Amino acid sequence: MAVYTKVSLEEAQALSRELGLGEASALRGIEGGIENTNYFMSTVEGEYVLTLFERLSFEQLPYYLYLMKHLAQRGIPVPDPVANRDGDVLHTVQGKPASVVTRLAGRSELAPGVAHGRAVGAMLARMHLAGRDFNRSQPNLRGLAWWNETVPVVKPYLDPPQAALLQSELAFQNHVAASSAYAALPRGPVHADLFRDNVMFDSGADGQAGPVLSGFFDFYFAGDDTWLFDLAVCLNDWCIDLATGATDAARTAAFLQAYESVRPLTGPERQLLPAMLRAGALRFWISRLWDFHLPRAADMLKAHDPSHFERVLRERVAHPLADIGQLAVCA
Template sequence: MSVYTELNKHEVSSLLSHYDLGGYVSHQGISAGVENTNYFVSTDQHELVLTIFEKHSFEELPFFVELGEHLHKHHCSVPQPYRQADGQFIFTIKGKPGVFFERVSGGHVEHTQPYIEAIATALAKVHLATAEFNAQREHSHGLAWVKRTLAQIQPTLAENEQIIASKAIEHISQLPTSLPQGVIHADLFHDNALFDQQKLSGIIDWYFAGIDSYALDIAITLNDWCLNDDDAVFADNQVRFMAAYQSVRPLSKDELQAVPILQVQSGLRFWLSRLLAQREHGASSEAITVKDPELMKRLLVRLMSSLGTIL
């Protein structure tokens, strides 16, 4: 359940009074997500999502909502955050920050293969748009996070897992240091995209976003959207993705060579983050979804195997 902060009709109506979004009709808690409280809110003019941030500070949020506005203005498939009459995005309710967003139609897709070109071209458009977005925030789970987290967790891994992690770092050390950079989504798995009648309606959950290489964002996305039934990256799907992406934003030779290594970095990152989540929360429950780290470990091994590493 993601409604940690309960709001009644009067409280939601009072928040809406600071916007030009119409009068209150109804609101309903959303039983999805983990970290934030979310409500669907209907007015007589709009369908909205009200998000109350349970963990992010007031100081962190301007980056995310200004990024969302920038991407929306650049015609990317990103829900619009709404400004209050005084021009501010962020309100305070019960001591916590909150924002109203556009509610986009559609839902998550289970089978990604029909949507590979759509998500690839959308990601390329995002990268072109963020090249014009002035930001200082680094991607929170980039290479520095991977190395720091691995140093903490590696002594607790089984011997074969320590070998897997060490081999992954060997691959990552071969990355060039001057890849094109900008703000990336950094978590564009298929549960962070919404489709309505087979058309992409929204890329959501930008709370890992920050500056890193665009090629890393491609690698992260490939590792989820281009899998086959055995949870391995399917070469034909990857070719389709890369062709669609480059129809919008052509890649340099260095970027093309870096993508397979960055897929290894992505696999290592998500394996480690899932291990940490599993150790903190145990199995999934009604309150939280804990993804299986073993699936990502197997993908990591397969990615390194494709680069010639035998484990």
């Protein structure tokens, strides 16, 4: 959500009129993130987010936008893409693909507790089930094939111990992906990037005990993958100590129990959860190495620290997650 392309208020006004949103009155660049250009856009009809896609193509984007529309129609709180009079949700600004989606209420909780994890875990399971009948398909573009392509690119920037870890973990994940247990994992559309800064909580709701989850957003890493990988990505952010990368047992147990209250894990999922936690850490270590060592110029860009997910990966290798049943005493 850095600003790579500067959009004028006049350009935003032309788009908002085309979409039947009335006159745009304000446009403000959003700081954070690294992939796309994002603006908050205020119109007479309400608050929206304007996104210009800097890497994703016109051919790739319908999957993401129509997935969000599909989930919104099934009661999952996600940004709802705005269509033009022809029903299209993919637009063009300065020759680049663009979207306008509804802006979610609330704010992200960057220091989540057990209750926040429970809310996210249950909604993640609901989202997985809601996506089962989505009629489009697209692979996770940051999945195993991308890891195999990108590791040789970033490896020269690492010291020998780091390079050895990266190479050995990639070999391990290729081995896991070739197993019969992995082939049996349930699959469907996944968010694949549901970190704490991609979830909103609205503290203003009345009559609700505990945090109120108001939405999941930033679906532009979504794709078809195993639901277990999506769950692992969440556990690696919502349920760890950020300073060390170590597992927080109480938050992990609560998150898993909430997820399983909606969709119980299968036998192969329970078997491969430790491996998928390593996969989730590897995926984001690779991408952060790539963004850090091969950056693109952008206003407001702040590259993430790659060493964070190196620590998480080392923790997941050295201390595999305990049996899920044993975690119950921690919740």
